[in-house]
Amino acid sequence: MTLNTLWVVVESANGSLTTTSLELLSHARTLASNVAAVTWGTGDHAAQAGEYGATTLYSVGDLGGALPGAPVAAAIAALVGAGAPDAILVPTSYDGRDIAARLSARLDRPVLTNVTGLVDEGGLVTEHPIFGGTQVARARFSAEGPGIVVVRAKSFAAEPSGGAAATVVAAPVGELGAIGAARITATHVEEREGPKLEEAPVVVSGGRGLGEASRYALVVEAARLLNGAAGASRAIVDAGWVPYSHQVGQTGKTVKPTVYIACGISGATQHMVGMKGSKNIVAINKDPDAPIFQIADLGIVGDVNTVLPSLIEALKSRAS
Amino acid sequence: MNVVVCVKQIPDPAAPQSLDASYNLNRSGKLILDEADTYGVEMALQLVDQAGGGEVTVVSMGSAADLAGVRNALAMGAAKAIIVSDEALRGTDALGTAKVLAAAIRRVNPGLVLAATESSDGYTGTTPVQLAELLAMPSITFAKSVTVTGDTLSVARQTEAGYDEVTAPLPAVVTVTAGVVEPRYASFKGIMAAKSKPVEILSVADLGLADQVGPAGARQQIIDVVTAEARQAGEKFVDDGDGATKIVAFLESIKVL
Numbered sequence: 001m002t003l004n005t006l007w008v009v010v011e012s013a014n015g016s017l018t019t020t021s022l023e024l025l026s027h028a029r030t031l032a033s034n035v036a037a038v039t040w041g042t043g044d045h046a047a048q049a050g051e052y053g054a055t056t057l058y059s060v061g062d063l064g065g066a067l068p069g070a071p072v073a074a075a076i077a078a079l080v081g082a083g084a085p086d087a088i089l090v091p092t093s094y095d096g097r098d099i100a101a102r103l104s105a106r107l108d109r110p111v112l113t114n115v116t117g118l119v120d121e122g123g124l125v126t127e128h129p130i131f132g133g134t135q136v137a138r139a140r141f142s143a144e145g146p147g148i149v150v151v152r153a154k155s156f157a158a159e160p161s162g163g164a165a166a167t168v169v170a171a172p173v174g175e176l177g178a179i180g181a182a183r184i185t186a187t188h189v190e191e192r193e194g195p196k197l198e199e200a201p202v203v204v205s206g207g208r209g210l211g212e213a214s215r216y217a218l219v220v221e222a223a224r225l226l227n228g229a230a231g232a233s234r235a236i237v238d239a240g241w242v243p244y245s246h247q248v249g250q251t252g253k254t255v256k257p258t259v260y261i262a263c264g265i266s267g268a269t270q271h272m273v274g275m276k277g278s279k280n281i282v283a284i285n286k287d288p289d290a291p292i293f294q295i296a297d298l299g300i301v302g303d304v305n306t307v308l309p310s311l312i313e314a315l316k317s318r319a320s
Numbered sequence: 321m322n323v324v325v326c327v328k329q330i331p332d333p334a335a336p337q338s339l340d341a342s343y344n345l346n347r348s349g350k351l352i353l354d355e356a357d358t359y360g361v362e363m364a365l366q367l368v369d370q371a372g373g374g375e376v377t378v379v380s381m382g383s384a385a386d387l388a389g390v391r392n393a394l395a396m397g398a399a400k401a402i403i404v405s406d407e408a409l410r411g412t413d414a415l416g417t418a419k420v421l422a423a424a425i426r427r428v429n430p431g432l433v434l435a436a437t438e439s440s441d442g443y444t445g446t447t448p449v450q451l452a453e454l455l456a457m458p459s460i461t462f463a464k465s466v467t468v469t470g471d472t473l474s475v476a477r478q479t480e481a482g483y484d485e486v487t488a489p490l491p492a493v494v495t496v497t498a499g500v501v502e503p504r505y506a507s508f509k510g511i512m513a514a515k516s517k518p519v520e521i522l523s524v525a526d527l528g529l530a531d532q533v534g535p536a537g538a539r540q541q542i543i544d545v546v547t548a549e550a551r552q553a554g555e556k557f558v559d560d561g562d563g564a565t566k567i568v569a570f571l572e573s574i575k576v577l
Contacts, residue, residue, distance in 0.1 A: 013480065067460065067477075067486055069449060094462055094479060101449030102459075104415050110540045111414060113444050129548060131337055136548050143539035150446075182458040182488040190482035202576060226576065238498040244464070244478050250443055259576050261567070269333070270440075276551065280574050282567055288556070295551040298570045302559025310564035318568075318577065 002122055003032040005085040007058075007146075009072070009099055010037045010049060017045050019198070020091040022052050022158035024151055028089060029053030029161060031120050036085070037166060040072050050166040052158065057166035060173060067182040069098025074180070075171040077106045084146050087124050092152045100150045102179075112139055113150040114250070124149070132269030132291070133276045153198065153254045154277065190245060195229050197246065201258045202228025205248055205275070206236060209264020209285055209304050213241035218308045219263055225315040231255065231275075233265045249274035264304035267292030284308065321371040321468065321490075323364040324425050325398065326435040326448065327357040327380045329389035333440050342535070343542035344411055345441055351382070353389030356436035358396070358503035359496050364434050365397045366501060367468055375399035377428050381409060381420050384521050394514035395506030401517070402427070406524040406533075413538035414442075416529075418450035423527035425455065432473070433493045437462055452493035459493040460486050464500055 006028040010021035017025075017039075028035045029052075037049040040060035049057045060075040076088065076099070090100040092113070104111040117127030117136070126149055128137045141147035173180070197203065204226065206219035216236070223230040231248040232241070248255055249271040260278035265271060267283070267290055275281070276295060283296035284304045293299040300307055329351040331337060338346045364376040376398040380390055384405035394401060402424050409420070425433060433455070438445035452459035462478035471490045476483045478497060506514070524530055531537065557566055571577040 067458075067488075069459065069461075070453075073453075094477070097445055098449050098459070098461055101414075101446035102453050104446060105418060105450040105453035108415070110538060111444075111446050111450075112540060113414075113446060125543065130339075130545070133548055134550075135545050137343065137545045138543045139540055140543055141539060142541050147540070177456070178489065179453060179456055179458055182460050182486055182492070184484045184486050186485040187479070188482040188484070226571075234498070240499050244497060245480070245482070251438065259571065259574060280570075281551075282570060284559075284563065284567075288558070293556055294553050296556070297554035298566065299554070299556035300559050300563040300566060301556060302563050307559055307563040307567075310561075311567055314564050314568050 002120055003086045003124060005034040005036065006032040007036050007038055007085045007088045008054065009088065009090040009096060010039045010045070011091060011093060011095060012039065012041055012043050012045055015043055017048050018091065019158055020093065020153040023154070023156045024089050024091060025049065025052040025054055026159045027118060027156035031118065032086065038072070038076055038171065040068055046165040046168050050163045051160045053161045053163055054166045055163070057168050058171040059168050060171050065183050066180055067098070067184060068095045069102050070176055070180040070182070071173040072099045073102030073106055074176055075173045076103055078174060079171055080107060080146060086145055087147050087149055090148060090150045092150050097150060100148050104148050109145065109147060110141060111148040111150060115149050115151045116155045118149065118151070129273055132272040154256050190243060192245070194224060194227070197229040197231055197248070197253050198255060200229035202226040203231050203248070203255050203257045204228055204261045204263065205231035205233065205265060206263050207233035207265030208235045209266070210236070211305060215305060216241055218312065221312050222261070222308060222315070225312060225319065228257070233268070233271050262292050262296070263308055265292055266290045267295070321368060321374040321431040322377065322428060323368055323374065324377050324379050324428055324430040324433045325357065325360045325364045325393070326421055326433065326451070327361065327378050327390065327393055328354045328439045329380065329382050330354045330439060330441040339545060342411065343545060347383065351386055351389055353392045354436065354440050356438070356440050356498055357393070359498055359500050360434040360436055361393045361396050361398060362501045362503040363466055363496055367432065367466065371468065374431070377402060377430070379421055379424050381417055387519065390519065391514045392506060394517045395510040396504055397510060399517065401519045402522065403519060404522045404524070404527065408524045408530070408534050411535035411538060412533045413540060414444040414447045415450050416533045416537045418447045418454055419529055419532050420524070420527060421447070421451050422454040423529060424522060431490050432468065433457070433491070435493070435495050437495045437497055448493055448495045455493065457492050458488040460488055461495040463494050463496045466494055466496065466500065
């Protein structure tokens with residue numbers, strides 16, 4: 001172990017640390033002898049952070065409605081001033097990316113993003129899937145740390161270590177002025193039925209091949225019948241057919257279900273990165289040369305608007 | 321209100337991509353305006369219209385040899401462009417890029433800076449917020465709608481669960497998601513007008529950033545690039561009306577059904 005200390009930025013949702021945060025803590029403790037977590041908000045996460053390997057939990061506390069990026073980065077920067085870790089790991093999320101970017105500029109330290117692997121080779125080496133995940137670029141920081149590493153969801157397994165509750169240490173923000181002035185005034189939750197996209201054992205996703213927005217209902221119906229979640233390609237999210245929360249891919253969610261059924265999705269680089277880790281892949285596409293077929297365990301060359309309704313009928317008749 | 325939009329000319333994402341000997345993305349082919357940036361340009365034009373005054377400036381870092389992509393933004397209606405172009409910039413990382421853009425943007429003193437959430441070539445996704453920190457401005461990322469009332473910015477920001485309403489005082493940096501507005505097509509008149517709009521080309525020395533860019537300024541290096549573990553393609557059938565049956569059989573074989 002050449003790494004002494006790693007800090008992990010951990011986020012909470014619904015009273016628990018997020019799965020990606022736990023994945024990062026779990027992996028961090030295999031790389032470094034000292035792991036500290038940094039979090040914000042009013043919840044008490046000392047026990048869970050400790051259970052997954054953190055000995056210290058730096059708590060920025062209640063942000064008073066501020067958007068987390070600037071204040072959390074400022075608090076971490078102040079901690080670094082008092083003693084820097086070898087690197088700071090951050091989950092890929094809306095707030096995670098803001099924190100990493102703010103921290104990078106504030107500390108004048110580089111940031112590496114889209115990381116899916118982290119190994120110790122006499123120093124931290126990061127792995128980044130490129131070109132649709134067909135190749136992996138391996139990188140390292142080449143100057144004084146701490147480098148900032150933004151890690152994608154599902155890169156590592158979340159495994160408890162059975163550690164005792166972490167010692168909570170307050171991490172004050174200090175005066176921020178204009179940069180900390182972004183405030184959340186209201187929060188809206190878009191209700192969705194069925195399992196969460198990132199956790200569903202079956203994901204049925206739709207793309208441009210559906211032809212028009214109304215046919216996305218077929219994808220939703222097939223997903224429901226399979227007790228799964230409905231996903232989407234960037235193309236149809238950008239076109240406004242489906243909300244962004246359904247997007248699978250580089251810019252969207254990473255999914256690794258038991259089976260991923262791609263309906264009318266050609267398999268752009270941007271999409272493949274988010275679903276390539278699925279255990280099984282089924283693809284339905286009109287174009288026999290669509291890149292999605294290169295990674296599909298079962299490929300059906302055909303019109304999704306014919307195949308999907310037949311599949312729905314078949315699933316319904318099994319259920320009844 | 322004057323608005324700056326950060327844009328990037330990138331290799332066509334639909335064309336095959338490759339790395340050069342220094343592991344930099346090969347940019348020797350034709351470059352296009354990143355489609356993700358067209359939403360920011362459109363949003364900026366609409367906000368300036370609504371404010372009843374001001375202009376849109378596009379700011380970009382990259383080769384000035386072919387500016388067709390930047391001209392496209394001017395043809396949409398932006399008033400002028402500032403390009404930072406220098407051989408010394410090759411291999412610059414996200415933070416170095418933010419330093420370059422910040423130095424260029426300070427010359428314009430805008431009320432609002434817009435950018436895409438991330439470029440469609442590098443996908444780093446940190447430059448706009450690094451830029452905000454360097455400019456000492458608040459930032460709101462992943463905007464799905466943007467309104468400006470007086471000196472206050474209101475944004476609907478994507479979240480994992482839905483969206484948040486977020487406000488900040490101007491000046492500020494906002495990153496917009498694709499689909500936030502429908503980008504206009506450049507008119508013939510716009511295309512003709514773009515040819516005579518001012519394009520200022522700056523060097524790294526002009527901005528006083530010589531030691532902070534390029535591979536040395538990046539303070540990170542790619543060690544190697546390896547082939548990822550390949551997924552084997554399985555069976556592929558042409559649908560003869562039995563496509564659904566084959567899928568059901570497959571789902572049974574993996575015990576999903």
